[in-house]
Amino acid sequence: xxxxxxxxxxxxxxxxxxxxxxxxxxxxxxxxxxxxxxxxxxxxxxxxxxxxxxxxxxxxxxxxxxxxxxxxxxxxxxxxxxxxxxxxxxxxxxxxxxxxxxxxxxxxxxxxxxxxxxxxxxxxxxxxxxxxxxxxxxxxxxxxxxxxxxxxxxxxxxxxxxxxxxxxxxxxxxxxxxxxxxxxxxxxxxxxxxxxxxxxxxxxxxxxxxxxxxxxxx
Amino acid sequence: xxxxxxxxxxxxxxxxxxxxxxxxxxxxxxxxxxxxxxxxxxxxxxxxxxxxxxxxxxxxxxxxxxxxxxxxxxxxxxxxxxxxxxxxxxxxxxxxxxxxxxxxxxxxxxxxxxxxxxxxxxxxxxxxxxxxxxxxxxxxxxxxxxxxxxxxxxxxxxxxxxxxxxxxxxxxxxxxxxxxxxxxxxxxxxxxxxxxxxxxxxxxx
Numbered sequence: 461x462x463x464x465x466x467x468x469x470x471x472x473x474x475x476x477x478x479x480x481x482x483x484x485x486x487x488x489x490x491x492x493x494x495x496x497x498x499x500x501x502x503x504x505x506x507x508x509x510x511x512x513x514x515x516x517x518x519x520x521x522x523x524x525x526x527x528x529x530x531x532x533x534x535x536x537x538x539x540x541x542x543x544x545x546x547x548x549x550x551x552x553x554x555x556x557x558x559x560x561x562x563x564x565x566x567x568x569x570x571x572x573x574x575x576x577x578x579x580x581x582x583x584x585x586x587x588x589x590x591x592x593x594x595x596x597x598x599x600x601x602x603x604x605x606x607x608x609x610x611x612x613x614x615x616x617x618x619x620x621x622x623x624x625x626x627x628x629x630x631x632x633x634x635x636x637x638x639x640x641x642x643x644x645x646x647x648x649x650x651x652x653x654x655x656x657x658x659x660x661x662x663x664x665x666x667x668x669x670x671x672x673x674x675x676x677x678x
Numbered sequence: 679x680x681x682x683x684x685x686x687x688x689x690x691x692x693x694x695x696x697x698x699x700x701x702x703x704x705x706x707x708x709x710x711x712x713x714x715x716x717x718x719x720x721x722x723x724x725x726x727x728x729x730x731x732x733x734x735x736x737x738x739x740x741x742x743x744x745x746x747x748x749x750x751x752x753x754x755x756x757x758x759x760x761x762x763x764x765x766x767x768x769x770x771x772x773x774x775x776x777x778x779x780x781x782x783x784x785x786x787x788x789x790x791x792x793x794x795x796x797x798x799x800x801x802x803x804x805x806x807x808x809x810x811x812x813x814x815x816x817x818x819x820x821x822x823x824x825x826x827x828x829x830x831x832x833x834x835x836x837x838x839x840x841x842x843x844x845x846x847x848x849x850x851x852x853x854x855x856x857x858x859x860x861x862x863x864x865x866x867x868x869x870x871x872x873x874x875x876x877x878x879x880x881x882x883x
Contacts, residue, residue, distance in 0.1 A: 494861055497700065497707070498700050498704065499700075500700075545768050546765070549765040553762075553764055571815060572812060579804040579808075654700065662866035666857050
């Protein structure tokens with residue numbers, strides 16, 4: 461194996477940095493790998509829950525990847541899915557209890573979607589595709605990169621939906637302050653409804669693929 | 679009886695898993711290329727939901743919720759195990775999915791081959807865990823209510839995936855802009871279908 465080569469690598473070598481930049485850009489979990497969309501779309505009507513959700517996923521995926529990577533040689537192949545689910549579920553219970561204790565309002569808004577981080581396919585996907593075969597440090601970077609890529613899309617969608625749907629950002633009245641209502645603007649209620657999240661994602665995919673033609677497959 | 683019917687219809691159309699809550703989107707997008715495979719996956723989801731939600735209900739009622747262990751001994755009245763529900767539900771789901779996998783492999787090898795990796799991935803289909811979690815959150819009163827909610831949600835998911843698969847089969851022949859082909863247009867069509875389904879919100883049940 462290439463163990464000797466890897467040991468000489470610095471912590472932020474070009475290869476390791478690529479783990480993060482790729483996951484944000486042309487290997488983005490949501491728009492390119494099409495993973496973890498369920499929870500991504502449901503929490504994006506407001507910016508605040510979207511940010512909390514991204515941080516929770518960052519935590520679960522970052523730590524989970526390291527744990528799986530440390531255990532990777534001891535997990536029997538046949539029961540690996542159950543082992544992975546147990547690791548994820550334990551981390552998610554931790555996140556859920558912390559949120560309930562310190563950010564009860566947000567955890568009410570997120571309702572079942574904190575629990576659904578367990579079935580967020582990004583996490584299983586990264587466990588299967590990366591940390592089962594890599595050392596802890598690259599796995600950690602991969603987890604961080606992927607959850608940043610995930611969070612970025614979440615925050616972009618939530619930003620536009622909250623801005624146009626309610627005229628606010630993080631609860632602060634933007635449109636009222638700049639006086640848009642005085643000249644006759646009305647909040648676009650459609651943006652808060654669930655289907656707009658899907659259409660917004662579709663548009664982000666459209667923009668991203670037009671800028672990176674190599675992503676176009678069929 | 680009427681209440682059961684209300685829950686059933688409501689969970690198919692109004693609280694549709696795909697269009698109202700975006701649950702199970704990953705497999706919804708990945709497996710909806712042909713109607714045939716999506717019918718298979720849809721049926722598997724109905725089956726798994728129809729089993730796991732009632733089991734989850736019983737577990738919630740007799741093990742997990744605050745004071746649920748009182749049937750064992752009256753001194754357990756203060757025990758609240760609800761923080762364990764994620765791990766209990768996921769264990770039930772993982773074992774049921776294993777069962778479905780074995781059944782499908784035995785009785786329909788062709789379907790088994792065409793579903794491939796997505797059959798075991800039902801275990802991480804959020805619609806399934808979401809079903810159990812919504813059942814817990816909405817506090818259904820009886821086992822019958824939980825079952826009718828589970829079957830309704832499963833059928834709603836089935837309708838959604840078969841619908842999008844039928845549209846995608848046709849859209850292959852149309853002239854979609856290159857960057858939008860594949861998942862891009864699927865997202866947008868799902869959004870439009872979601873808007874159509876929102877008209878059911880007007881029905882008061």
